[in-house]
Amino acid sequence: MTIEQDPNGFDPHAPGAKLDAGKIRAGLLMQFPRALGAIASIATYGADKYSEGGWQSVPDGIKRYTDAMFRHLIKHAEGEVFDLESGFPHLWHALWNLTAVVELTEREFQYSGSVGVQEPGPIRCTDESSANSHPDIYDFGGSCAQTYVGICECGERIMVSAQENAAPEYEADVYVKCRCGKSVHFNLPVN
Numbered sequence: 001m002t003i004e005q006d007p008n009g010f011d012p013h014a015p016g017a018k019l020d021a022g023k024i025r026a027g028l029l030m031q032f033p034r035a036l037g038a039i040a041s042i043a044t045y046g047a048d049k050y051s052e053g054g055w056q057s058v059p060d061g062i063k064r065y066t067d068a069m070f071r072h073l074i075k076h077a078e079g080e081v082f083d084l085e086s087g088f089p090h091l092w093h094a095l096w097n098l099t100a101v102v103e104l105t106e107r108e109f110q111y112s113g114s115v116g117v118q119e120p121g122p123i124r125c126t127d128e129s130s131a132n133s134h135p136d137i138y139d140f141g142g143s144c145a146q147t148y149v150g151i152c153e154c155g156e157r158i159m160v161s162a163q164e165n166a167a168p169e170y171e172a173d174v175y176v177k178c179r180c181g182k183s184v185h186f187n188l189p190v191n
Contacts, residue, residue, distance in 0.1 A: 004019035004020075004021070005019060005021040005022075006018055006019055006020075006021060007020065007021040035095060038088075038089070038091075038092040038095055038096075039092075039095055039096050039099055041088060041092060042086075042088060042092050042093055042095070042096035043096060045086055045088065046096070055100055056104075061100065061104050062101055062104050062105055062108070065097045065098075065100040065101045065104070066097070066101050068093070068097045069093075069094045069097035069098050069101065070094075072090040072091070072093040072094040072097065073090070073091075073094045075090045076089075076090040076091055076094065107155060148160045148186050148188065150176070150184040150185070150186060151184070152178040152180060152182055152184050153180075153182055154178060154179075154180040154182065156178050156179060156180065158176050158178060158184045160174065160176060160186050160188070171187050171188060171189055172187070172188050172189075173185065173186075173187055174186045174187075174188050
């Protein structure tokens with residue numbers, strides 16, 4: 001049901017077609033190999049010092065990682081380039097802490113039903129639960145469609161596009177299977 005298009009207007013079945021119009025260009029991250037390496041170095045240091053993935057379970061993580069980020073930025077501003085304990089630059093620690101804050105904040109948005117990054121109005125949907133649709137209108141090449149965004153329990157965002165129905169005859173329950181194997185429920189208008 002999701003409408004995908006080739007950015008060059010190719011028919012989806014034509015040679016050379018790639019349905020990636022409007023998708024994020026994740027390859028652009030490779031313009032920052034040193035910064036990504038810095039994050040990976042601090043993540044490795046933290047996993048060795050504490051536990052792999054343990055940062056995700058720290059109580060009040062957003063507040064505490066924000067505080068840690070500012071402590072490292074203050075030390076850097078005071079002229080202390082390297083953290084005395086780890087030997088890594090304070091800026092690397094600050095960058096890792098900011099990354100943790102962004103990740104935890106995005107997860108909190110997804111699970112609370114607030115608007116997160118990229119897609120509009122994520123809806124917290126769990127396996128077999130009802131979804132309160134939060135549609136936004138998009139123009140897909142001249143035809144209006146409503147895009148519904150659901151969040152699986154695993155955190156994956158699922159987008160479903162359907163034709164706009166001013167006066168639907170009824171609503172249909174649609175379950176979209178996530179990559180993790182669970183279903184995300186949408187209640188879509190049908191003519």
